[in-house]
Amino acid sequence: MEKGKISSLQMAVLLYPSIIATSIISVPSIVAKFAKNDLWIPPMMASAIGFLTVYIAYELHKLYPKQTVIEFSEQIAGRIVGKIIGLYILVFYIFAVGHIVRGYSEFIISSFLESTPLIVIIASMILLCAFAVQGGLEVLGRLALLFSPLFILPLLSFVIFLSPDYEMKNIFPIFGNGILPVIKGSIVPGGWYSEIFLMAFLLPYLSDGKKGRKFGMLTVVSVMLTLVVVNLTVLFVLGITTSSKVFPLMVASRYVSLGGFFENVESIAMAVWIVGAFIKISVFFYVSVLGTAQWLKLSDYRVLIWPYTIFFVELAYWSVPNSAEYTSYLMTVLPFYGPFAQTILPLFLLLLAVVRKKRQKQTKSS
Numbered sequence: 389m390e391k392g393k394i395s396s397l398q399m400a401v402l403l404y405p406s407i408i409a410t411s412i413i414s415v416p417s418i419v420a421k422f423a424k425n426d427l428w429i430p431p432m433m434a435s436a437i438g439f440l441t442v443y444i445a446y447e448l449h450k451l452y453p454k455q456t457v458i459e460f461s462e463q464i465a466g467r468i469v470g471k472i473i474g475l476y477i478l479v480f481y482i483f484a485v486g487h488i489v490r491g492y493s494e495f496i497i498s499s500f501l502e503s504t505p506l507i508v509i510i511a512s513m514i515l516l517c518a519f520a521v522q523g524g525l526e527v528l529g530r531l532a533l534l535f536s537p538l539f540i541l542p543l544l545s546f547v548i549f550l551s552p553d554y555e556m557k558n559i560f561p562i563f564g565n566g567i568l569p570v571i572k573g574s575i576v577p578g579g580w581y582s583e584i585f586l587m588a589f590l591l592p593y594l595s596d597g598k599k600g601r602k603f604g605m606l607t608v609v610s611v612m613l614t615l616v617v618v619n620l621t622v623l624f625v626l627g628i629t630t631s632s633k634v635f636p637l638m639v640a641s642r643y644v645s646l647g648g649f650f651e652n653v654e655s656i657a658m659a660v661w662i663v664g665a666f667i668k669i670s671v672f673f674y675v676s677v678l679g680t681a682q683w684l685k686l687s688d689y690r691v692l693i694w695p696y697t698i699f700f701v702e703l704a705y706w707s708v709p710n711s712a713e714y715t716s717y718l719m720t721v722l723p724f725y726g727p728f729a730q731t732i733l734p735l736f737l738l739l740l741a742v743v744r745k746k747r748q749k750q751t752k753s754s
Contacts (some may be wrong), residue, residue, distance in 0.1 A: 390525055390678065390689070396599035398529035399537045399590050403607045407672045408614050408662030410491060411717040412579040413635055413719055415615060416622045420631035421719075424565060425558060427623060427630065430574035438581035438608035441731045444738050446583070446601040451741050457588045457734065458682040464741045471683070473733060478679045480729040484725035485672045486703030487717065489513060491706065492665040494711040499638055500658055510704045516601065517670040518697040522690060525593055528670055532648070535663050543614070543661045546620050547639075549644045550727035554624035576719060577615060579726035584608060585734060589675045634711065671699070 394402075397585045440450055449512040452460035456479060462470030493509040501509065520528060563570070584607060591600050622636040625643055633639045681689035708714045 389528070390593055392526035392529075393593055393595040393605065394525055394529035394590070396596050396603040398533060398593055399587060400603040400610075401532040402523065402528060402590070402667065402671055403604070404610055404673060405532070405536065405539055405664040405667040406586060407580050407583050407668075409539075409605070409613050409668040409708040410488060411577060411611075412618045412664075412713060413495060413578050414491070414567055415580065415662065416619050416636045417633055418715070418719055419573040420577050420636075421573075422576070422624075423534070423570045424631070425623060425628065425737050426565075426570050426571065428619040429570050430613055431577050431619060433479065433570070434572035434577040435608055435612040435730060437578040437727055438584050438611065439605065440583075440609060441582050441584045441734070442587065442601060442604035443592065444731065444734045445588040446604060447742045448595075448738050448741065449600065450709070450736060453597065453743065454592050454680065455526045456592055457552060457737070458587075460732070460736060460741075463557050464737050464744065472638060473737065474679070474683050476730055477733065478676070478683055480725065481672055482678065483703070483707065485669060485676055486668055486698050487714070488672060489704035489720075490708045491714050492661070492669070494714060495635060495638075495661060496658070498711060499654070507701070507705055511665065511701050513669060514697055514700050514704070515672075517666065517673050518693055520670045521674045522693055523621055525674065528667075528674060530583070531670070532667055535667060538747070539660055539663045539667075540573065542656050543618075546641055546644065546657070547617055547620060550621055550625055551641060553643045554621075555627060556624060557589065558623050574601060574739045575723045579718075579722035579724075581611065582727040582730040584611075584672060585676060585730035588734070600664060609723045621701045630734065634715070654682070 415623055416427060419430050423430055448460065452463060458474040461474045461477075464470060465473055474685070489510055491504055492513060496509050497504060497506060520531060584604060587600065587604050591597060594600055618637060622630050622633075622640045625640040626633065626636055629729065630636045638654065639658055641654055658684070673696070677692045679687045680686075680696075686692070708717065
């Protein structure tokens with residue numbers, strides 16, 4: 389099915405932007421609606437979902453080292469129930485591609501290319517990702533290593549360049565409204581943290597599989613630190629108005645001004661977003677076609693790439709009517725649908741697999 393191999397480091401640099409690319413744009417505003425000036429705390433609380441998901445994915449991999457979740461779900465739950473579980477997880481990733489592309493397109497049009505038809509933005513990105521997926525997992529791993537500095541360094545630059553505009557007093561009072569709003573705010577980023585379960589599709593193809601859990605945990609730590617820093621940055625710059633901004637990081641980037649000549653760096657922010665979105669969409673695209681091929685017992689997933697390309701264009705265009713509905717999806721659906729499909733359901737599979745293994749050992753010993 390997949391002949392290529394990647395390292396654990398390449399897996400990590402694939403997973404990091406796959407989680408953080410959309411969350412740094414949307415999470416600060418959404419979390420601020422609940423946690424107010426405590427919006428920097430929920431990413432730390434929600435990271436527990438990420439750590440748990442890594443543990444589940446790796447333990448399942450240890451039991452079935454050469455199979456993805458689509459394959460070993462049949463081994464664990466039986467053919468019919470396993471097929472249903474695999475299809476449910478697969479449908480989540482397929483529809484996630486449509487939502488991610490739509491969110492990316494809404495951001496580009498609302499912030500920069502207001503007169504460009506939506507379908508042009510959608511089709512161009514999906515077509516580009518299709519060519520990357522056509523190259524296979526090794527190509528995706530190398531692209532992630534190549535583009536990761538272009539994603540991380542500008543993000544760090546924004547944090548540094550905005551420091552003259554920081555109002556540190558915006559962080560106070562801490563827990564001014566109690567801990568309950570913070571807990572509510574932590575539910576939202578949990579949907580993004582659960583996406584670390586993508587590693588269940590990548591672990592069978594690692595050249596150094598024993599390091600998979602270590603780099604998975606490091607990815608969660610990196611995502612948590614990034615979200616905390618980004619949320620603090622927009623809080624220090626925008627204050628209580630963060631919750632009213634659709635894309636607060638983009639608004640904050642407009643405050644960058646060094647020496648009266650280094651200004652208007654929104655294009656850099658757009659470049660960061662495009663690079664991160666490209667890697668994220670490519671990974672979700674790859675997982676969708678790989679999982680579908682395994683579910684259908686095909687010998688090669690590449691035959692599905694171009695049919696899926698057409699389908700994803702249509703799905704992204706029609707899945708969400710406007711940006712307001714997309715934000716509503718991120719607030720009300722993803723925080724529950726994501727962890728259920730990528731954490732709770734795999735946890736059920738892990739518990740069932742452990743019980744089955746114990747019974748098999750008891751049967752052999754008797």
